[in-house]
Amino acid sequence: MRPAIRPALPTDLPAVAALDAVCFPADAWSATAWADEFGRDDRVVLVADEGAVVGYVVLLVPSFAADPIDLLRIAVSPAGRRTGIARQLMSAALAVCAGREVLLEVAASNEAAGALYAGFGFEQISRRRGYYAGGEDAVVMRRQEKDDD
Numbered sequence: 001m002r003p004a005i006r007p008a009l010p011t012d013l014p015a016v017a018a019l020d021a022v023c024f025p026a027d028a029w030s031a032t033a034w035a036d037e038f039g040r041d042d043r044v045v046l047v048a049d050e051g052a053v054v055g056y057v058v059l060l061v062p063s064f065a066a067d068p069i070d071l072l073r074i075a076v077s078p079a080g081r082r083t084g085i086a087r088q089l090m091s092a093a094l095a096v097c098a099g100r101e102v103l104l105e106v107a108a109s110n111e112a113a114g115a116l117y118a119g120f121g122f123e124q125i126s127r128r129r130g131y132y133a134g135g136e137d138a139v140v141m142r143r144q145e146k147d148d149d
Helices: 010-023 031-039 087-095 110-120
Strands: 004-007 044-050 053-060 069-076 104-106 124-126 138-143
Touching: 010 031, 010 069, 010 110, 031 044, 031 138, 044 087, 044 124, 069 087, 069 124, 087 110, 104 110, 110 138
Parallel strands: 069 104
Antiparallel strands: 004 044, 044 053, 053 069, 104 138, 124 138
């Protein structure tokens, strides 16, 4: 069964926060932080729903169209990984971003995520040395909309 990708609803907040804690145990956002994300006008939160939330993506979408969109977070439940859910979420997120530059950062050691992003046309533009806890580097990536996309 392919999950439905849809905008997050306020009722999804507990499930998204719980999934975040599973996917990012050392860097999970608090329930309060998630409530703030859900309440902001400049955020788009999409979820992958299989009868339960199995993934999510969070975008910061500035109102000024010349400003880049930031892909802040994307996660898929451990049981849902390597099933295409992340690709579905990325496709839906990039549809929201049509015509705009998109930025993201990813841990240098996260090869699976780096490959996913590269497959969607993201290119490394810089590196933040020692950015993450434990001193791991962050790779900053950008996707610029092409005329033929």
